[in-house]
Amino acid sequence: MIPSYDPHDSEYGLKLLEDLTTNAYEVQQKVLEEILAKNAQTDYLKSFLNGHYDKKLFKQKVPVVNYEDVKPYIERIANGEPSEIISAQTITELLTSSGTSGGQPKMMPSTAEDLERKTFFYNLLVPVMNKYVDGLDQGKGMYLLFIKPEISTPSGLVARPVLTSYYKSSNFRNRPFNRFNVYTSPDETILCSDSKQSMYCQLLCGLVQRDQVLRVGAVFASAFLRAIKFLEDHWKELCSNIRSGQVSDWITEPSCRNAVSLILEKPNPDLADLVEHEFATKSWEGIIKKLWPITKYIEVIVTGSMAQYIPTLEFYSGGLPLISTMYASSECYFGINFKPLSKPHDVAYTLLPNMAYFEFLPVERNHEEVVLCNGVSDQNCVLKEDETEKLETVDLVDVKLGHYYELVVTTFTGLYRYRVGDILMVTGFYNNAPQFRFVHRRNVVLSIDTDKTNEEDLLNAVTQAKLLLEPLGFLLIEYTSYADTSSIPGHYVLFWELKVKGNNDLEELIDPSIMEQCCSTMEESLDSVYRRCRRKDHSIGPLEIRIVKHGTFDALMDFAVSEGSSVNQYKTPRCINSEEAIKILDSRVVGRFFSKTTPFWEPFRMETK
Template sequence: MILRFSGQGQGPGCLVVQSCRKGGATAQCTNDSEAGMKLLEDLTENANQVQQKVLEEILTQNVHTQYLRGFLHGCTDKELFKKKVPIVNYEDMKPYIERIANGEPSEIISAQPITELLTSSGTSGGQPKMMPSTAEDLERKTFFYNILVPVMNEYVDGLDQGKGMYLLFIKPEISTPAGLMARPVLTSYYKSNNFRNRPFNRFNVYTSPDETILCPDSKQSMYCQLLCGLVQRDEVLRVGAVFASAFLRAIKFLEDYWIELCSNIRTGHVSDWITDPGSRNAVSLILRRPNSDLANLIELECSGKSWEGIIKKLWPRTKYIEVIVTGSMAQYIQTLEFYSGGIPLVSTMYASSECYFGINLKPLSKPSDVSYTLLPNMAFFEFLPLEKNHDRMTYEVQCNGISDPTCRENEDDRLESEAVDLANVKVGHLYELVVTTFTGLYRYRVGDILMVTGFHNNAPQFRFVQRRNVVLSIDTDKTNEEDLLNAVAQAKLIIEPHGFLLTEYTSYADTSSMPGHYVLFWELKMRGSNDLPEVELEVVTMEKCCSTIEESLDSVYRRCRKKDKSIGPLEIRLVKHGTFDALMDYCVSQGSSVNQYKTPRCIKSEEAIQILNSRVVGRFFSKKDPSWEPFKIGAK
């Protein structure tokens, strides 16, 4: 079967399901749980057939684009596509996308008009990547969100009897020289008619009015959404945000503002500093009148000795917390569990700016057991096998925070290996995800490493292992090893005139407090001596090093630091001489090879971090926010 997206009177998320066999087309709406689960069963049962039909449709539609014509010369044969069209990364596609951004026709890569560019949190040359999107792709995303409803209804009863307190936010956007909007994928969705005119059912009812979600001031948006969630606490059945980091940021915000929020509830008036007209009016309609009883209750809970279990205390009917807790967000699980009061953590979906990929068909599974089933109608999926020892790579991910060197080296050898189709992956094996989309990406390396954990019907299920090359991440930032190396190189220029040499460094993402921040461990020596420098005399210099590193990182990091305040000031911890020898001894004792050992540029092992922290002799923080402004696309 193949799924076509219908815009004709059936509402967002409704589909026309067309059988590959003889027969007509029937409409199915994913707001119907029974029909939605039947649709999922059909998709996963016929995963290979759906995939082949998807590729056929993409090729038929786009074979005459400038990009594909250069390889296929008008032929739509699927095997020729796999043989002739190369597997590419963003740098290969960037010139085509920039040409469209600057006014050339969409037909360069897509037969359908490119209606906007979606900015990815991954970066290229310090700027967010831009992914093409079409009007039909918005319908595809709407289907994806709607298909989550029947899955949750299968596992959690009574979700139609209350509301969701989801904390959702928009990000900065710009207009390209061609007049296309360039913005994050979630900002695109929240501003679309598909979101604002979503079918009215209880599952789609949120405590946050749309005006507060679309408020451009993130502080006002956060305050108003929390205020609305507290006022409607008795109706809240589920809470969440997109990422675990964003939800914990909201909890920290609540810690800072609960007294003022209680005052608003007690008086029935919104604080004067809430000046966004739409937000102020929408919140006033919900606040309506003074409520001293509710204010007193919230005050009692928030003024307690500990905030352990505060989510359950403030929103007692909550059945689950919906946040992404896989990948880099796994570092927040322990903190979430502290605040949750035993409420399950649910990670429902796996998606990116390039494409929406898959859903979690067992949403109540433990975060460490979460697997995603890739929906075969979303794109054509291929997988580059990682043939090396899987246990070894798993160890390297846990200990060093980066994959085995084979995941970064020998790229040409990996690309020469035959990419595997969705139906032919093997349980227990690791793969890098490659997608061909309806929107103009062909055999594109997403950069995600996945492990196959099993099958649902004939559709494989995957556990997200890591982003290729990413070593540090707190929020939507993704800092790779090369970016970190270049930033540290700039900071070294500051200490070298003072007679200091940086002999070794590593890093980790410290999320023990909110917001989290980058920590770099530096081992220094004085030129001609093994003694540690007198760090007390170099505070200003070291603080300048911290700021220089931040200025050298990409625009997504700097936005999170300066505008979103979702990342705290970068920290350098100086360690005493011999610390990195001790780190090597530890890694070798855990199975690393002495001959092949390289100092890991990111550490995730708690034991390794403890070794480093036990030898710290000085701590320094960046004293100013890095510069940031929305990225620009210049005309060629």
């Protein structure tokens, strides 16, 4: 199911996408047939199908599962048992999730063929971008990419993040156009295990080649903004290196140092003066366009929890488009944004039907007293009275416009009817393939009493509150939250890191009355259950916002990385439970503010027929 494709042939790449999306149903049926035929004798499938591989029987007998259901099988393989437990193909490595968006890191099986499937997926991004942006072959891309150290399981299998796996593969080194030197970061700088040295060297290379950079980016918006913060802290040293033609002594990784030295070549005082002038300006508004004047766009994921970074990115971008190209996870690579120049809030991903077999659990979103899901039971959903066991799924081509679904995948690597945990909304169709907007992760919530606040609801409340600050010149750089139950009643706590345009001395500028209004606005924006608990039941105390010092969320990320998270895949958790993480945040608080009013609430009445 991996078509042969020359990524240099954009015309054929677009035709291939047309064929895949036009024949989505047929491709999906072939995918399921192939997966079942190859894996019918695995221990997992045999326990349900007795060696048969009928597609209808698969739907009837194989259950829809969570990670906890398949974890024992994956751990057995990690401990040395054969791949045939779940996969007919040899499992070559285990891919770890970031562990920041819904619990502890998970391990997902991967095979050599799966790496080829990912490479095919990446290659299809090229013709889509070429269709919408001219002249990308006339310059370079500055992409800030990072790896993390891998670990070895008792079986000897490597366990590492999916992006680390790809970056350390020959497929990445031989990616399209790499041999023509069209990326500013040498592979050696990306593969440097010291994330600080890697960041410094990649930015230095990007600055030296600034006149050739046509596009800039990172995987997630948060990583790109971390790079801007890094520039704020190190620009004088970077300029000094450019001026002298020498790399700083603390860059000690030999291959990384040598690769950067080849790009620096010789002293360049004129370039140093030029970029130093841009760095030294009072306000960094539009700094990306100023530093890389011919760049055409910023490529970062700004959907889901990354959406809250959009205003900050727009502040720094100088009007450059923000482009989210793809939707993927450790379990599987899913879909491509066929309209990359669409506004961030309009981004939709078209799932490629040959990447996996896709099913969908219908989710009825209500935002009021209850959320009903078709056979799905979790913290955000309750079962209908007549649905107690079987989870009824919908096939890819049968989803309905405007409806919400939870994504379920059956992969080529040993996951069968696996709940990814992503809630998606159907926004349209490309040929016969549906397009989805990523809404939020399942089970990422704040809860004190009967309230259940998910990631999307929290983002909406924060978005409404920060509207009070933006006219005053404040930018919300980062936020996270936790449910503080140390007192009775418990209450929501939001940590906000703010930036003042052109000024970092925000402590003296914070108006307590405005911050109290932000607290109240957030509460008014939360759902009916929360507001009832606050106003009528008094089971939730006033919402609190704690303002933290500049750089606090960098410290939070450093802590997460020290605990095993990947720099490249790190996403600031919107809800945190770690006592150590809360201590890091609390130690940097410069202001605490509470809601002074109780939010409006009236009883919700369900209509009866």
